[in-house]
Amino acid sequence: MLGNPRRVEHIMGFPISVDIRATTSPLGSAVDHAFDWLREVDARFSPFRADSEVSRLNRAELTPAELSDDFIEVLAVCRRYEERSGGAFSVRLPGRGLDPCAVVKGWAVQRAAEALMDAGARRFCVNAGGDVVAAGGPWRVGIRHPDRIDQLCAVLAVEDAAVATSGRYERGDHILDGRTGEPATGLKSITVVADTLTIADTTATAAFALGADGPEWAAAQPGCEVFAVTENDRVFRSAGLPTG
Amino acid sequence: MKKTIPVLLLTAGGFIWLWQYEPTPHTETAVVAQAEAPAPAAGSATRTLTGTEVAAGRHGIVQVQVVLTDGSITEVQVLRAPATKPTEEALPTLREEALSAQSADIDTVSGATMTSEAYAESLQAALDAKGA
Numbered sequence: 001m002l003g004n005p006r007r008v009e010h011i012m013g014f015p016i017s018v019d020i021r022a023t024t025s026p027l028g029s030a031v032d033h034a035f036d037w038l039r040e041v042d043a044r045f046s047p048f049r050a051d052s053e054v055s056r057l058n059r060a061e062l063t064p065a066e067l068s069d070d071f072i073e074v075l076a077v078c079r080r081y082e083e084r085s086g087g088a089f090s091v092r093l094p095g096r097g098l099d100p101c102a103v104v105k106g107w108a109v110q111r112a113a114e115a116l117m118d119a120g121a122r123r124f125c126v127n128a129g130g131d132v133v134a135a136g137g138p139w140r141v142g143i144r145h146p147d148r149i150d151q152l153c154a155v156l157a158v159e160d161a162a163v164a165t166s167g168r169y170e171r172g173d174h175i176l177d178g179r180t181g182e183p184a185t186g187l188k189s190i191t192v193v194a195d196t197l198t199i200a201d202t203t204a205t206a207a208f209a210l211g212a213d214g215p216e217w218a219a220a221q222p223g224c225e226v227f228a229v230t231e232n233d234r235v236f237r238s239a240g241l242p243t244g
Numbered sequence: 245m246k247k248t249i250p251v252l253l254l255t256a257g258g259f260i261w262l263w264q265y266e267p268t269p270h271t272e273t274a275v276v277a278q279a280e281a282p283a284p285a286a287g288s289a290t291r292t293l294t295g296t297e298v299a300a301g302r303h304g305i306v307q308v309q310v311v312l313t314d315g316s317i318t319e320v321q322v323l324r325a326p327a328t329k330p331t332e333e334a335l336p337t338l339r340e341e342a343l344s345a346q347s348a349d350i351d352t353v354s355g356a357t358m359t360s361e362a363y364a365e366s367l368q369a370a371l372d373a374k375g376a
Contacts, residue, residue, distance in 0.1 A: 006375045015363040017372050019352065105357070127368060130355035142367065144355030145342055149366055152345040152353070153338055167356030191354055212332075234335040244348065 009035050012042045012105065014129030020116070022123035022136065030119030034112040034126075041108040045074070047099050058097035077103045081202045082178070085217070089206035090178025102175075106164060106201025109133060113197070130170075132163040133197050140244045146188040146229050153235075154191075154227055155244035162197035166190055166208035177209050186211030190228040192218055193242060199224070289314045294323070 008017045016038060018031055046052045053071055056062045067075075078091045078100055091100045105128060113126050113133040123136030132141055137159030145151040146169050156163060166175060167189030177184045190207050194200035203221050207214030207228075215228040219238040226238040237243075290313045297307045311319035353368045363369050 006372060008372050010360045010363075013360060014358055015360055015368070015372075017352070017368065019372075019375060125352050127352045127354075129357045129359070129363075130353065130368070131357070132352055132354050134352075139352065140348065140350045142345065142348060142350040142353045144353055144367070146338075146356075149362065151342065152348060152350070152367070153342045155345050155348040155350060156354075163354045165354045165356050170356040170358055170362060189356055229338050230332055230335075232332060233338040234332045235338055235341045236335055244350075 007031060007035075011035065011038045012046070012129075015127075016109070016129070017127045018116070018124065019127070020121050020124040023119075023121045025120035027116070027119050027121060030116055030121070033119075034115055037112050037115065038108055038128075041104060044068070044070070045100065045104045045108075047097070047101065054098060054100065074100050074103050074107055077107060077198060077202060081206045084221070085178075085206040085210055087179045088177050088184075088209040088211075089202070090176075090209075094181060102205045103198070103202055105129075106131060106162075106197040106199075110162065110197040128197075130165055131197055131201055132158075134158045134161055134163070136160065138244075143191050143227060144189075153229065156191075156193065156227070156242050157244035158193060158242055161193055161195060161242075162200040163191060163193050164197060164200035164204045165192075166204040168208075175205060175208050177211065184209045184211050186231055187214055188229040188231055188233070190214055190218065190226065193225040194221075195223055290318075 006017065006019045008015055010016070016035070018034065020027065020031070043049060043051075044053050047054050047058070049055060053062065053068065057067070081089045081103070082091070089102070091102060092098055109126055109128040109131060110133060113124075113135060116124060116126075117135060121135065125135070125139050126133045130144065132139075134141065138157045139159070141156045141158055141163050142152040143154040143156065143165065145153040146167055167187075168175070169189065175184045176182065187208055190204055192200045192204040192207065194203060199221075203218050203224050207218035207226070210217050212230065215226050215236040215238075218224055219226045224238075225241045226236065227241055228236040230236065290311065292309060292311050294309045295307060307323040309321045309323055310317055350371070352371060353366070358366060358368070
């Protein structure tokens with residue numbers, strides 16, 4: 001029916017898996033197009049590529065009037081979460097210029113998932129380096145143990161939802177508290193379940209930047225459920241967390 | 245009636261302060277006392293007054309009820325109290341959580357953004373290989 005229901009490609013420096021279990025029509029090249037879109041996003045939004053829109057904006061080669069609609073949409077999400085988190089979440093840090101990576105990934109993968117839905121995919125899962133969009137379901141989503149790469153610390157059962165995790169264990173102190181410019185402290189990892197990966201990923205990143213107050217803050221965001229592990233190995237679960 | 249209003253304000257304010265996780269400034273709405281029962285007949289001097297709900301900063305809602313006997317407060321009841329922020333010590337430990345998750349049959353794994361280098365030894369790689 002599907003030919004190749006599961007595929008993994010490496011884009012933006014992380015593995016992206018697409019796992020399709022049910023579709024209403026042959027998907028044809030829809031999966032190819034989803035991966036093409038993610039490669040296009042990398043080319044346009046990577047601060048590590050000199051010819052990306054982000055890099056050109058940072059070098060003042062683009063005026064705000066020349067920005068693409070996609071870019072403006074991403075910046076609007078960035079601003080919303082900067083405000084909501086009281087500045088803890090920030091995409092403008094001294095010495096770095098503008099780096100919207102924290103928003104781009106979830107936003108781009110969410111859009112790829114929506115394109116698969118439009119093509120007929122009904123029960124499928126996209127996992128982009130640990131951030132998940134689950135369509136249909138229920139899908140059993142394990143949460144990686146913050147200290148052990150080959151172990152879990154919780155299991156969720158999610159249906160038509162997105163799951164994103166922020167933590168320090170994979171790439172060191174890459175999340176800074178925008179209020180201080182220092183690496184965020186207080187949490188080992190925080191996982192957010194929300195309707196879209198744009199919301200889940202950005203909320204998880206902002207909550208991690210907030211540190212000890214992050215879990216409560218994230219749980220208070222509309223439609224968000226939270227699982228978090230503090231630096232002292234205590235586990236926070238929001239009341240509506242969909243446990244598996 | 246008028247005399248009871250400052251009393252109610254102080255009472256609600258006192259409770260709010262107790263529930264503050266950290267003493268931060270908060271705005272309060274005015275508490276308006278409302279007689280629950282019709283005005284008492286002559287000779288009886290007990291009245292129950294219920295304050296309106298008061299926002300206790302970002303922690304929730306407080307509402308108190310005061311019973312007055314001969315003009316003095318004889319009883320205070322908390323009708324609504326904010327959920328307090330759990331102290332970290334009250335939360336379960338990761339060890340307890342992890343043990344219950346190990347035998348799970350799962351479809352995919354959520355974790356902090358994994359680089360392509362780390363992928364090879366991850367649970368997700370094993371799941372992808374199993375389903376390919």
